[in-house]
Amino acid sequence: MTDASLATSGAPARKGKSLVVPDARTKRRNAAETRFKAYGVAAIGAGIFFLVVLLSAILINGVGAFQQTFIQVPVYLDPAKLDKSGNRDPEEMKKVSTFGYSPLIQDALFAEVQAQGVDTPLDSAKAMKEMISASAAAQVRDVVLADPDLVGETVDFQILASSRVDGYLKGRVQRADVARDKNINVEHLDLTDALREKGIVARRFNMDFITGADASESRAEQAGLGVSILGSLFMMLVVLLLSLPIGVAASIYLEEFAKKNRFTDIIEVNISNLAAVPSIVFGILGLAVFIQFMHLPQSAPLVGGLVLTLMTLPTIIISTRASLASVPPSIRSAALGVGASKMQSVFHHVLPLAMPGILTGTILGLAQALGETAPLLLIGMVGYIATNYPDGVASGFLDPNSAMPAQIYEWAKRADPAYYERAWGGIIILLVFLMVMNIIAILLRRRFERRW
Amino acid sequence: MYDAPNSERDVEVKDIKITAQGVQVYYGDTHAIKDVSVDIEDKTVTAFIGPSGCGKSTFLRCLNRMNDTIDIARVEGNILLDGEDIYDKRVDPVQLRAKVGMVFQKPNPFPKSIYDNVAYGPRIHGMAKNKADLDEIVERALKRGAIWNEVKDRLHAPGTGLSGGQQQRLCIARAVATEPEVLLMDEPCSALDPIATAQVEELIDELRRDYSVVIVTHSMQQAARVSQKTAFFHLGNLVEFGVTDKIFTNPTDPRTEAYITGRIG
Ligand SMILES: Nc1ncnc2c1ncn2[C@@H]1O[C@H](COP(=O)(O)OP(=O)(O)O)[C@@H](O)[C@H]1O
Ligand SMILES: [Mg+2]
Numbered sequence: 001m002t003d004a005s006l007a008t009s010g011a012p013a014r015k016g017k018s019l020v021v022p023d024a025r026t027k028r029r030n031a032a033e034t035r036f037k038a039y040g041v042a043a044i045g046a047g048i049f050f051l052v053v054l055l056s057a058i059l060i061n062g063v064g065a066f067q068q069t070f071i072q073v074p075v076y077l078d079p080a081k082l083d084k085s086g087n088r089d090p091e092e093m094k095k096v097s098t099f100g101y102s103p104l105i106q107d108a109l110f111a112e113v114q115a116q117g118v119d120t121p122l123d124s125a126k127a128m129k130e131m132i133s134a135s136a137a138a139q140v141r142d143v144v145l146a147d148p149d150l151v152g153e154t155v156d157f158q159i160l161a162s163s164r165v166d167g168y169l170k171g172r173v174q175r176a177d178v179a180r181d182k183n184i185n186v187e188h189l190d191l192t193d194a195l196r197e198k199g200i201v202a203r204r205f206n207m208d209f210i211t212g213a214d215a216s217e218s219r220a221e222q223a224g225l226g227v228s229i230l231g232s233l234f235m236m237l238v239v240l241l242l243s244l245p246i247g248v249a250a251s252i253y254l255e256e257f258a259k260k261n262r263f264t265d266i267i268e269v270n271i272s273n274l275a276a277v278p279s280i281v282f283g284i285l286g287l288a289v290f291i292q293f294m295h296l297p298q299s300a301p302l303v304g305g306l307v308l309t310l311m312t313l314p315t316i317i318i319s320t321r322a323s324l325a326s327v328p329p330s331i332r333s334a335a336l337g338v339g340a341s342k343m344q345s346v347f348h349h350v351l352p353l354a355m356p357g358i359l360t361g362t363i364l365g366l367a368q369a370l371g372e373t374a375p376l377l378l379i380g381m382v383g384y385i386a387t388n389y390p391d392g393v394a395s396g397f398l399d400p401n402s403a404m405p406a407q408i409y410e411w412a413k414r415a416d417p418a419y420y421e422r423a424w425g426g427i428i429i430l431l432v433f434l435m436v437m438n439i440i441a442i443l444l445r446r447r448f449e450r451r452w
Numbered sequence: 453m454y455d456a457p458n459s460e461r462d463v464e465v466k467d468i469k470i471t472a473q474g475v476q477v478y479y480g481d482t483h484a485i486k487d488v489s490v491d492i493e494d495k496t497v498t499a500f501i502g503p504s505g506c507g508k509s510t511f512l513r514c515l516n517r518m519n520d521t522i523d524i525a526r527v528e529g530n531i532l533l534d535g536e537d538i539y540d541k542r543v544d545p546v547q548l549r550a551k552v553g554m555v556f557q558k559p560n561p562f563p564k565s566i567y568d569n570v571a572y573g574p575r576i577h578g579m580a581k582n583k584a585d586l587d588e589i590v591e592r593a594l595k596r597g598a599i600w601n602e603v604k605d606r607l608h609a610p611g612t613g614l615s616g617g618q619q620q621r622l623c624i625a626r627a628v629a630t631e632p633e634v635l636l637m638d639e640p641c642s643a644l645d646p647i648a649t650a651q652v653e654e655l656i657d658e659l660r661r662d663y664s665v666v667i668v669t670h671s672m673q674q675a676a677r678v679s680q681k682t683a684f685f686h687l688g689n690l691v692e693f694g695v696t697d698k699i700f701t702n703p704t705d706p707r708t709e710a711y712i713t714g715r716i717g
Contacts, residue, residue, distance in 0.1 A: 259523055328560075330556060330560035331560065332521075333521075333560065334556065334626075336518065336521060337516075337554040337555075338550070338553065338572060338576075338626060339546055339548075340546070341546045348572070348576075
């Protein structure tokens with residue numbers, strides 16, 4: 001066939017309407033389709049817009065928490081004050097509280113200011129104490145107790161600056177506001193500016209925000225998320241160890257073994273309903289059952305984990321059943337056909353194929369549990385000041401602790417705006433954890449699916 | 453002894469492998485099989501034909517109790533395998549299915565290697581003492597499934613990567629690996645192209661030497677080509693059962709005649 005033959009083979013006269021000119025109906029249909037696509041694009045656009053706004057708000061507000069202002073000063077560790085007996089015995093030296101250290105640090109800062117020749121109306125060491133964090137003394141004390149031989153020497157320290165100085169560097173504290181502030185004066189801000197020029201006051205990356213413990217209301221500069229991250233991890237361990245086996249076993253039984261009857265129908269409906277029950281209901285259930293009835297310790301990650309297990313189970317069961325149901329029945333017949341028992345067909349063939357779905361569901365359930373705050377409210381994990389690291393695994397499960405979202409909520413509640421910044425910073429850490437979990441879910445799914 | 457050529461369809465009486473007496477199957481309220489009695493011979497290919505929905509698959513699945521897996525299915529009557537009632541309370545369907553293998557309509561290899569597909573049955577039945585044993589069983593089964601030559605170099609490639617016809621022969625190899633005595637095939641060629649169909653049909657004819665083969669087919673030509681005995685089902689009834697040649701050339705029941713001449717179905 002050639003073009004010529006096509007062209008010359010006498011085209012029959014056109015019957016009815018032309019294909020080249022769309023009729024009214026087609027036009028209407030096409031217009032509707034175009035409109036629909038536009039709605040879709042608009043919806044996605046709006047979604048992306050809000051996502052970008054959210055993420056940038058979190059980043060802008062939160063990155064500050066990862067940086068902290070430090071003052072670099074050489075501190076003379078005066079033996080006369082720190083080790084009166086003079087034999088460098090750590091037990092003896094522990095008797096000197098942080099009150100013994102504070103004057104040394106203030107003197108050191110005063111001396112440093114003098115040495116640098118900075119002109120300031122603050123004319124005593126005491127007048128400069130507003131520059132220094134209340135936890136600076138503990139910081140120095142920890143170093144000294146760890147190495148008693150340092151006493152008598154002059155050691156360079158990165159002292160935590162007070163929350164107001166930190167806020168001034170981050171733009172949170174304005175000169176205009178200082179007039180009403182009892183904690184700091186304009187002179188301190190002038191001094192801060194001067195010391196910053198000399199490189200003595202500077203912002204640095206603050207690892208303690210990620211690893212540290214919570215601090216009291218007035219010491220925002222010291223507060224960290226570390227202890228509550230551990231609390232969350234211990235809870236997640238409980239949730240994983242309980243909800244995965246229980247959830248998967250329940251799903252396998254319901255999906256593969258149970259006869260479909262009234263009773264299993266009721267169970268099914270109730271599991272779906274449980275997934276929609278507000279999480280605070282699980283919280284009060286946990287309070288009643290685990291704490292008031294079973295007398296488990298309050299605020300303990302074990303109890304938190306148990307409550308979150310109750311909350312996560314329906315999610316895991318639903319996703320596991322869905323992935324079991326999506327395994328083609330022909331695989332089951334094939335196994336039964338060669339004489340496998342029901343259990344062999346499930347464990348050798350169905351379960352491995354359902355695994356990616358089960359794991360994804362589990363990790364997403366865990367992620368949901370990780371971000372859950374409301375049920376923790378009722379078992380005392382919100383409001384608990386997480387200042388102590390658990391020592392050992394048992395203590396990790398049983399000693400009072402907080403959890404990441406609870407800690408964030410706690411910080412957001414506190415009056416000092418320095419804590420507001422830390423709340424945003426905590427959100428960033430929480431989101432990083434969630435993102436990592438989601439990525440693991442995706443990788444696991446890929447890995448298992450690629451098997452063939 | 454030599455194989456009887458095709459034309460000389462053995463009319464001589466063989467041992468009866470399976471006897472079904474007054475079998476009724478209900479799916480809930482649907483009466484799917486109505487009082488079917490039939491004798492299935494050893495070392496013979498028996499074909500079940502009939503219009504779709506007439507109960508061929510249902511009856512086939514009675515023979516290895518696959519219907520047990522359907523909650524609403526209920527089977528009545530007696531089915532004897534070598535004189536033993538397979539629906540006896542003491543019979544474990546799992547053991548029965550090792551004796552009565554099954555090949556399904558759609559090739560359904562496990563998403564595992566070719567080797568593991570075939571080795572699975574022997575493994576769970578503890579048929580091999582060691583790896584060498586298992587290798588031998590797998591090789592023999594693949595040879596019986598007439599697919600050895602095509603896959604012997606890639607035993608560890610996925611079974612799902614084979615062509616449809618190869619997959620079906622792999623499934624047959626998988627079924628024979630457990631040394632069954634009866635092989636049930638539910639429309640084994642319906643998902644295959646004509647060349648693959650011809651290969652599988654040839655294989656079925658060979659399998660007859662060792663097994664009693666029951667094949668469901670919607671193709672009358674196929675029944676005529678591969679089977680020695682044919683059963684014609686219609687609306688759950690076994691209308692006619694006899695020597696294939698006779699059914700196709702000289703049916704006694706008008707419904708059979710109507711079906712094979714293409715008037716119903
Ligand atoms: N799992 C099932 N549940 C309910 N009814 C079924 C089921 N399987 C088959 N049937 C019914 O049983 C009858 C016979 O089906 P089947 O044995 O599959 O026919 P065939 O294989 O001859 O096409 C049909 O009416 C069908 O609707
Ligand atoms: Mg069928």
